[in-house]
Amino acid sequence: MEPYYYSKLTKQQQTVCHAMLQGITELADSFLVPKTEGKELADLFFRLRLDHPEIFWASGFHYKYYQDSPNLIFEPEYMFEKSKIKEQQKAMAARLEKLARPAMKLSEWEKEKYIHDFICENVRYDKLKKSYSHEIIGPLGQGVGVCEGIAKAVKALCDRLGIWCIIAICGNNPQKGIKYRHTWNIVKIGGTYYHLDATFDNTLGKHGLLEGGIRYDYFNLDDRAVFRDHEPLIAPAPSCTDGEHFYYKEKKLSFTKMEEVYKRASQAAKKGKPLTFHWRGGYLTREVLEELVETMKQAGAQREKTARIALNWPQAVIRLTYVDGNTKSSVTVDEANEGELEQENEGKEGTYWNDAI
Structure with a gap:
């Protein structure tokens, strides 16, 4: 199967890409490619x-x-000396083989989750943005990465495990305070396309306020959901139209009634375990959120416990934990955005962002 972005190019552009791929693979100092305007060549x-x-x-x-x-005479820039590149190639090949081996016999969905969980458990966001953090050697070799390196690592693992996967990329938006492009993945599971943003789930899962493990707020989203907090794509990608296999729906953690929330919150208070769930009982307005908060508070009060609530507002996902004692409940708004987790309204009961998703 042709690589996705390559398949969208003209024959002339494909010839240029083929020449670049061959020359770079051979670690050539320079090689010829068909003459192309500089901006197009960079693209x-x-x-x-x-x-x-x-x-x-x-x-x-x-x-x-x-x-x-x-x-043109094309002169690639290499991140390492050639001898070091060959060592790194061998190391990365061995690393990919080792990581893929335990998942080879899993289903497509299980493989996807395996890759996602590996990133969330083993990679931390590199706020210093070192050069190798933009490549697979950051997440897979050093345990650090930025969104580009993480998306590339996800694709490399998907390629190794036979899952169709591309890297999606959106633009920046200075008016919204978004300074950088963001990258994530689109995967094809069971013949259907879904958005998978391991970087956003990774940053949410590293949030220090509440314990609770891996997040799946961006696991198999459709276009409508992902573009609530992602900018439009700047490179063509398949449409993702199926919203029925979002992780929390698959796991029966997507609630439409307050009664469901109360029941599951009571169980969480009793067991002393965190609860992460998705609300789809209509728009998450301020009024609805206040009702949800009150419901979770009441569920905890029955066992003399206090609710600690973290909200991913765009995706209508709530993480709930309880602490012993009847103290003041808190609501924290989580924003998954390039490792910069903003904590707003911490400890201010009844104060929230926005009116609706």
Whole structure:
């Protein structure tokens, strides 16, 4: 099967990408590619690396040309010395093999969850944004990464396990305070496309306020849900139209009635375990949220416990824990955004963001 972004190119553009892939794979100092305008060449190089996250050592390029020549002289920039690249190639191949081996016989959905959970349990967001954190060697080799490196690591593992996967990318939006592009993945599970953002789930799961393990707020979302807090894509990608296999729906943790919330919250208070659930009983307005908070408070009060609530408002996902004693409940708004988890309204009961999703 042709790589996804490659398949969307013209024959001429494909020829350029093929030449770049061959030259970079051979660790050539320079090689010829068909003459292409500089901006387009940069875009093709970018798309090539989305299709081939295993090319982690090629960080950029220069080029030069002669006026009458039909070709450019392409000079790739490598992140390491060539001898070091070969060592890293062997190490990454062995690492991918080791990670993939336990999941080879799992179902597609189980493989997807295995990859997602590996990222959430073993990778921390690199706020310093080192160069290798943008490539698979960051998450897979150093245990750190930014969204680009994490999305590439997810694709590399999906490729190894036979799951169709691409890297999706959206633009920045300075008006919203979004300074950087964001990348995540689109996977095909059971013949259907879904959004999978392991970076956002990773950042939510690392939130220090509440314990509770891995988050799945961005596991198999449709377009309608993901673009509540993701900017529009800047590169073509398949539409994701199925919202019925969102993780919390699959796990019967998507509630439509207050009675369901009360019942499951009571169980969480009794067992002393956190509860993470999705609300789909209509829009999550301030009034609905206040009713949900009151319901969870009452469930805890029956056992003399106090609710600690963390809210992912765009995705209508709530994480609930209880602490012993009748103290003041707290509601914290979680924002999954490039590792910068903002804590607003902490400890201010009844104070919330926005009016609706």
